[in-house]
Amino acid sequence: MLLDDHSNVTLLKEIAELLNEETDMDRMLEGAVWKLLNGSNFETAWIFFIDGQGKHRLVAEANLPPALKDNGCRHLQKGGCWCVKRFRDGELEKASNIIACQRIENSIVSNSGDSGGITHHATVPLQSGTEKFGLLNIAASERIGFSKDELALLESVAFQIGSAIKRIGLTRQEQELALVKERNRLARDLHDSVNQLLFSVTLTARGGIEMSEDPEIQDTFRDIQHLTQEALNEMRALIWQLRPKGLESGLLEAIKGYAEMLGLSMELKVTGVIQLPSRTEETLFRISQEALNNIRKHAGVNNVQLYMSITSSDVLLVIKDEGRGFLIDERLYIPSIGIQSMRDRASAEGGTVDWSSKIGKGTEILVRIPY
CATH class of the missing domain: 3.30.565.10 (Histidine kinase-like ATPase, C-terminal domain)
Known part of the structure; x- marks a missing residue:
C-alpha cells in the first residue's frame, strides 16, 4: 500500500512546486521521478518521449537495477514493447498494469546484472489536453501489479508532468521566436546602415578612378574598391546567417x-x-x-x-x-x-x-x- 491520503497530497504538492520552479526539461523530469520514488512505495521509474513517428527515447530514469542500467540502458533504449505500441496506437488512456514487459524480460534473460526483483511495471501516458508526449513507467521489487489507489496517484503525477512539459515547450517556442525576431532586427539594421555605407564607398571609389588621371591614385581607389567589395560580400553573408532567406x-x-x-x-x-x-x-x-x-x-x-x-x-x-x-x-x-x-x-x-x-x-x- 501507499502512504495515507495526507501523504499523497503532500507528495503531489512537492512535485507541483518542483515542476513550477524548474525551467530545464531534463532537470524537471529527473527531479519529478525522484520525488515520486521518495514519497511512495514505487522503487524505480523511467520516462520515454515518443515522437510523431512512434520512435521512443529514454529521457529520464531513477534507481534502475543493474540489469536495466546495463550498457547505457540498452534494453530500454532499443527494441519494441507493449506499452509503447499501445501508446502509438492510441489505446493507452490511463495508468495501467503491464502484464508482461519485453524489455524487462530481455534484461533478465541476458544476464546483464541483478534485476532487483523487478519483473513487471505500470505505465501512464504523459499528456496535456489532447497532446501526448510519452510514458511514465514505474516498478517495484516483487510487484506484479499496483492497486487502484497507486495507479490513481500515478495518473495525478503524470498529469502534473504533462502540463509542465507543455509549459516548458511553449517557453522554448517563445524564446526561439524572440531570437528570430532579434536576428531579423539585426539583419535589417545591418542592411539599412552598414551595408548601404559600404555600397556607397564602392561607388565613391569607382568615381575616384574615373575622375583621376594619376595611375597611383587610380590604383589606390581600385584597392579601396576591392577591399570594400570584399567587406560588402562578408556583410551580405552575415545578414544571410542572421536571417536565412529561403529556409x-x-x-x-x-x-x-x-x-x-x-x-x-x-x-x-x-x-x-x-x-x-x-x-x-x-x-x-x-x-x-x-x-x-x-x-x-x-x-x-x-x-x-x-x-x-x-x-x-x-x-x-x-x-x-x-x-x-x-x-x-x-x-x-x-x-x-x-x-x-x-x-x-x-x-x-x-x-x-x-x-x-x-x-x-x-x-x-x-x-x-x-x-
Missing part, C-alpha cells in the same frame, strides 16, 4: 541560395524524403553555411558537391570540394576552418561532424544528426 522554401533551396550568393556552383544529390524538424533544418543550414564560407575563403575553387541521405532515424549531410585541402591535426585548434563551430552545433542536437582533407586533394565534411 521557409526548404532546406536545400536555402543552402543552394546561400551558395549562389557566395558565387559557388553546387551539385546536389539527395536520397530519402526530406521531412525534418525545424531545429534539425536550422542546424544543418548553419553547418552548411560555415562549410560553404570555408570553401569560398580557403579552398580556391568555385564548385562544391552536397549529398544528403535521410533515413527514418537520422540525416547524413556530406559537403565536398576538390580545392586546396588542409592538414588535419586533432591536437590543434583551427579557428580559420571553423570545424569547432560545426561540431558544437551538431553536438547540441546529439549529432556528430567528421572530416577528411589532404593538401591538394580537397576536403569532405560529414555531418550526421538524429531526429
Whole structure:
C-alpha cells in the first residue's frame, strides 16, 4: 500500500512546486521521478518521449537495477514493447498494469546484472489536453501489479508532468521566436546602415578612378574598391546567417541560395524524403553555411558537391570540394576552418561532424544528426 491520503497530497504538492520552479526539461523530469520514488512505495521509474513517428527515447530514469542500467540502458533504449505500441496506437488512456514487459524480460534473460526483483511495471501516458508526449513507467521489487489507489496517484503525477512539459515547450517556442525576431532586427539594421555605407564607398571609389588621371591614385581607389567589395560580400553573408532567406522554401533551396550568393556552383544529390524538424533544418543550414564560407575563403575553387541521405532515424549531410585541402591535426585548434563551430552545433542536437582533407586533394565534411 501507499502512504495515507495526507501523504499523497503532500507528495503531489512537492512535485507541483518542483515542476513550477524548474525551467530545464531534463532537470524537471529527473527531479519529478525522484520525488515520486521518495514519497511512495514505487522503487524505480523511467520516462520515454515518443515522437510523431512512434520512435521512443529514454529521457529520464531513477534507481534502475543493474540489469536495466546495463550498457547505457540498452534494453530500454532499443527494441519494441507493449506499452509503447499501445501508446502509438492510441489505446493507452490511463495508468495501467503491464502484464508482461519485453524489455524487462530481455534484461533478465541476458544476464546483464541483478534485476532487483523487478519483473513487471505500470505505465501512464504523459499528456496535456489532447497532446501526448510519452510514458511514465514505474516498478517495484516483487510487484506484479499496483492497486487502484497507486495507479490513481500515478495518473495525478503524470498529469502534473504533462502540463509542465507543455509549459516548458511553449517557453522554448517563445524564446526561439524572440531570437528570430532579434536576428531579423539585426539583419535589417545591418542592411539599412552598414551595408548601404559600404555600397556607397564602392561607388565613391569607382568615381575616384574615373575622375583621376594619376595611375597611383587610380590604383589606390581600385584597392579601396576591392577591399570594400570584399567587406560588402562578408556583410551580405552575415545578414544571410542572421536571417536565412529561403529556409521557409526548404532546406536545400536555402543552402543552394546561400551558395549562389557566395558565387559557388553546387551539385546536389539527395536520397530519402526530406521531412525534418525545424531545429534539425536550422542546424544543418548553419553547418552548411560555415562549410560553404570555408570553401569560398580557403579552398580556391568555385564548385562544391552536397549529398544528403535521410533515413527514418537520422540525416547524413556530406559537403565536398576538390580545392586546396588542409592538414588535419586533432591536437590543434583551427579557428580559420571553423570545424569547432560545426561540431558544437551538431553536438547540441546529439549529432556528430567528421572530416577528411589532404593538401591538394580537397576536403569532405560529414555531418550526421538524429531526429
